[in-house]
Amino acid sequence: MNAPASLPQFQPDEALQHITRQWDADIVRQLTDYIAIPAKSPMFEADWQALGWIDKVVQNxxxxxxxxxxxxxALEIIRLPGRTPVLFFEVAATQPAAGQTVLMYGHLDKQPEFSGWRSDLGPWTPKYEDGRLYGRGGADDGYAVYASIAAVQELQRQKLPHPRIVGLIETSEESGSVDLLPYIDALRPRIGDVGLVICLDSGAGNYDQLWLTTSLRGNITGTLKVEILTEGVHSGDASGVVPSSFRIMRQVLDRLEDSANGRLLPQVFHCEVPPERIAQARATAATLGDSLYARFPWAHYDCQGGTQFALPTTTDPTEALLRRTWQPTLSVTGAEGLPPLASAGNVLRPFTAFKLSLRTPPLVDAAACVAEMKALLEDNAPYQARVTFEDVHSSDGWNAPAMDGWFQRALNDASRAQFGADCGYIGQGGTIPLMGLLSQGFPKAQMMVCGVLGPKSNAHGPNEFLHVPYAKRLTAAVAQVIASMPATGSEPVPQAGAEAARGHA
Incomplete structure (x- = not known):
């Protein structure tokens, strides 16, 4: 009796060679065209429908x-009335016994321009230099749909069986995915039983290995406004009688944050860090070391003793990683009511308004934090000033589920094959609203949350770039993980204490 024929095996070197050619010949050009289109997310472009840029990048x-x-x-562009469109595709299974579905996710909307770009660069003027494609949105994360399809093509080119694959590419992620839930509800019957989610909207600790995101912080944004007058008045005439709206703003923010150390004061903003995440942070800190804080563009100046650099809140790598992934933080990302320096006269201003961005830990309820913030900021205002916290958007954070054995093996195998090192595990300080929704809807699915936002890639800021060599290897790694997906689930891998540290070095 003849033995059954063995299944074909994924060929990682061949995959990288072919994917590299595809990126060089086609995908880089597609992303160059994409970067040139100012498809800003609706939060930053109220006239997005009339301008048509979001529709253009989706159609392209x-x-x-x-x-x-x-x-x-099969592919279609789906548009619900008054909402940003989504791109949805389905690829039929070639693996006869594959009952579960792979869901691939990305987004095509972008953050606004920001200032400080290098003189020869700009948000909408793409430039390819030394393996880096500069411009807004290429890495965050316009490349996702192109890399996803390239990974599927490689599986089929190698004639490897694969499960059913669906893709969901949205266009409101940078606005907190405000339009996504209605699409999820509408598409749920077509998405199917998801066994693996591949989200290409995250970061990398370095460019030397595959990185899996283990947690994401939530986010609350809103406008805090303090009004004390109906119009500006001469500061010499009014100061001392009329309180400064800026001073009131400081007092109000002091209710929320200890300005001496940045700690958020209400307990509702905090949660206990799971032991396995602490173990993973220690292991990752041992790999990345001082780069966890040294990689940022610190301000510096010359002084008598040499060059003086601004300092981080901590120089302990483990603590730095935990602070940016499991600690709540408050940032002021914009302001109104403050004239430019060149036109700032001696006027006591009628109001001060700040755009606030508050990152919440992965296990904290963002809605409860919003309620706490509104009461804390608005009630009992100093001098009975009018204080409002409005235009509020919030998204919960996310903590990854336990890993199945096949999934952990597949990640390590793919990382070794493409990078020569085991997969790294790292929490991220940013937010991907979809992940919480998917974890609730598909609690048994494995979550491959990864991306190309490595050191100095600077998403949302000036000089953002896509590290193309890393993106090529990530594309090949994604294909290899899909090829490793079994038809049925497997056993979870323990992730506590020393075992987690060994498994996630």
Whole structure:
């Protein structure tokens, strides 16, 4: 009796060679065109529908996907009234016993321009230099749909069986995914039983290995406004009688944050860090070391003793990692009521307004924090000033579920094959609203949350870039993980204490 034929095995070197050619010949050009389009998210562009930039990047991506002629692929652009569109595709399974679905996610909307770009760079003027594609949105994360399809193409080119694959590419992520839930509800019957989620909207600790995101912080944004007058008045005439709106703003913020150390005062903003995440942070800190804080563009100046640099809140790598992933933090990201320095006269201003961005730990309820913030900031205002916290948006954080054995093995195998090192595990300080929704809807699914936002890639800021060599290897690693997905689930891997530290070095 003849033995059954063995299944074909994924060929990682061949995959990287072919994917590299595809990126160089086609995908880099597609992303160059994408960067040039100012498809700002609705929070930053109220006239997004009339301008048509979001529709354009979605249509361009759809046209490219259709042009690939992937066997078994169906694609459509879905538009609900008054909402940003989504791109949805399905690829039929070639693995006969594969009952579960792979869901691939990304987004095409972008953050606004920001200032401080290098003189030869700009948010909408793409430039490819030394393996880096500069410009807004290429890494965060316009590349996702192109890399996803390239990974599927490689599986089919190698004639490897794969499960059913669906793709969901949204266009309101940078606005907190405000339009996503209605699409999830509408598409739920078509998404299917998800066994693996691949989200390409996250970061990397370095460019030397595959990195899996283990947690994400939540986010609360809103406008805090303090009004004391109906119009500006001469500061010499009014100061001393009329309180400064800026001083009132300081007092109000002191209710929320200890300005001496940045600690958020209400307990509702804090949670206990799970032991396995502490163990992972120690292991990752041992790998990344001082780069966890040294990689930022610290202000510096010359002084008598040499160059003086601004200092981080901590120089302990483990503590730095935990602070940016499991600690709540408050940032002021914008202001109104303050004239530019060149036109700032001796006027006591009628109001001060700040745009606040508050990051919440992964296990904290963002809605409860919003209620606490409104009461804390608005009630009993000093001098009976009018204090409002409005235009509020919030998203919960996310903590990854336990890993199945096949998934952990597949990640390490793919990382070794493409980078020569085990997969790294790291929490991220940013927010991906979809992940909480998916974890609730598909509690047994494995979550491959990863991305290209490594050191100095500077998403949302000036000189943002996509590290193309890393993106090529990540694309190949994604294909390899999909190829490793079994038809049925497997056993979870323990993730506590020393075992987690060994498994996630």
């Amino acid at each position: 991506a759809a046209d490219w996907v259709r042009a690939q002629k992937v066997p078994g692929l």
